[in-house]
Amino acid sequence: MKHPLPLQALRAFVEVGQRGSIKAAAEALHVTSGAVSQQIRLLEERVGTPLFTRERQGLRLTEAGARVHPTLLAAFAQIASASEALEDLAGRQTLTVSTVATFAAAWLVPRLGRFNGRYPQIEVRVEATSALVDLRRDRVDVALRHGLGEYPGLQATRLMAPVLVPVASPALVAGQPPIATPADCLRYPLLHDTDRADWPLWLAAHGAPGDARAARGSAFEDDFLLIRAAEAGQGLALVPQLYAHAEIAAGRLVQVLDLPWPARFAYYLVTRPDAAARPAVQAFMAWIIDEAQADAPSSQT
Template identity: 45%
Template sequence: MVDYKLPPLNALRAFEAAARHLSIKNAADELCVTPSAVSQLLKTLELHLGVALFRRVNRGVFLTEAGQNYLPAVRNAFRQIAEATRRVATAPDTGILTVSVTPFFASAWLVPRLNDFQNIHPEIDLQVLTGKGLVDFSRDGVDLAIRHGLGRYPGLVSERLFAVEMIPVAAPSLAARFSAPTCSQDLTAWPHVHDVDRKDWYLWFQAQGIEDIGPPRGPAFDDSGLLLKAVLAGQGAGLVPAAMAILDLAEGRLVKLADVAWPEAYAYYLVRPETSCDRPKVTAFRAWILGCCASA
């Protein structure tokens, strides 16, 4: 048997992650280990190769020339393994379909509609992974992704699902405490729930030509799903994407406070590799979700 003297796989994974992030801590977070474990794996790899792959500067790391030369081959090897695994693991028209979505889209839009997809395609087991970062389709084992952005994903096929139009909503319990607003100006007196930058209501009022709204008060959240929960709990009026509020409005958990929508530049997109376009599982999910969005 030929001995290729390959380094440990875990050490290669740590190297690729640390090289991508240029951060031991971020690599550790991704791999679900401690920073010291990543450092030890990198040291093991460097001893195996007999060269330094990183320069440590303060709290950061930078690739040496040897590291820069080694990275493309390691990254390409992982991609080839992932793609070969994808081809071997399941038949193309049955089994598991893995979809990566943002947490807010999953909870507010996708999950309430999954019964419909499963009734139409009982042969497909949908696996939903949540995350806000970009997806490496060849490495992460993801078939499709839904992302909030401008739709510019080089090397990938992206299709717009729907634009994001922010509308003001509140829980019925909160709305009962105030007179029904007759114009946008009336909403300046309501308690507000904000995004983490506290700019959402300011921009919405500004779009209506209202400048004098005072300093932003009330709770703020860095997660849209938490913001929506706070609105549903009656903690303040909030601005949420119209498409995400359809079910809550229809079932009376929210009330719409004005018929004025503020359009964002961003939209929700269905994203996939070009190589997956002819796979029956992918085609089935694409047709279903585009149909849902078109009929909303």
Template identity: 55%
Template structure:
């Protein structure tokens, strides 16, 4: 191959293989899909072998590509791990937290002044993103995520299981049929979260056999968008109680039916095992657990049920 390694081309190949598409690799590396394709083509020409085949379903490894990828993946992983270890030494008094926009705006940011007052020596940086940070690759200390808690190779600390409430615009309910039982919600348009799962689970939890209507309706990636759609009268949304608190207080939304039920998901604090040794990380974990101990009944502990 020669003495000079084509690192950019090798990384383009690794990211495309890991993520399964040229577009995703391009977003990861901050270039265009065409640039990724060109780098892979140059690598294949240099190696005189085809590494990837492309179809409308994505990319597939050839036999040669399958042979090359594991070693390259380990190598880039070791490089990134070494760089992250170096960053730990150079940012000992900083704390980077990645979380979803809805949780950041409605829960974390309003309380963050208390953490700063208690730990003025720690500089906090909040990254608000819908995508789960890759804690093995990204310079992120802590991720606060709503999920099932299954994060291989990472420390995962359960925080709280939000209660789900059906909420809607008062104008929508005033002009529609009565809502006395959970199945009555099926007579209204249902606003869905991205996976279209929560309405089905909520109905089943209340003894209602859901039908196709429970998965119909527009879906939204973020709870804030779901709340805005509900407030504009587009349908009933099933949302976390604490996220809807401000809209409920203002009257933009009302509880459609008093049948709260904990989500099947919970919020987790996720971090690398070695980050648990850092004083800023330990301080934040202790602080957020103390904050959650003061939460009202709209947020129940993982494994508990609402009363």
């Protein structure tokens, strides 16, 4: 009787085939890239044929690999589903939540203790990433995403629409003429997110004349980096009020004008229709909607 193929190697094969990248598969499996490469080499040696071809854009399944990959992918999905059913039978339920790091740190994680206290039998695993996720492939039960609510084939519930406020380090504006109008912000360096659209839109929404300075200045991919740069006195930042609340309360930042402006995108609770039928997912969805509604007066105009 032949020895069965190693389960770890088969799992690595499925993840690499799905993602087209050793690095991406390693991140999904929470192991090193070297460990994934070793498992792929082991599997190819055991079956005696290449399963991937190396290309400039990444890895592509060979004809042999493509023939078996869909079956193995479905098999691991069934294993995951059966594992969830066994955990539910044991009274222990798991829930995987995907969101961006900034929202997790500033809003979700500080409140998560209340959910844990209400549902101690549900274990929540938070995955913080700004990358797109495939809820089924990545075995994510709930995603909290910032967007326009357009998620084809998924169930999306609007949670909140944060407002943007202009903030600065107290040291930056100390001893300077007061900022009395939106146009006064242009006397300072402006800090941006990566698309550099918020400052020009905010200034235009409040009647400031067009100015090339509105699109200039350092840009940051993450809102927390933007807030840290403002704290360091590098310029004025336009940031979601809910992210800067603690810094403003502690005096590390000041809101230079009381002119909140609705962000273009809202936060949505996104899940697969089949996942929404799970009791653990239903409990989490009901809880987070309640939390968002409780915050509505401070997070919306």
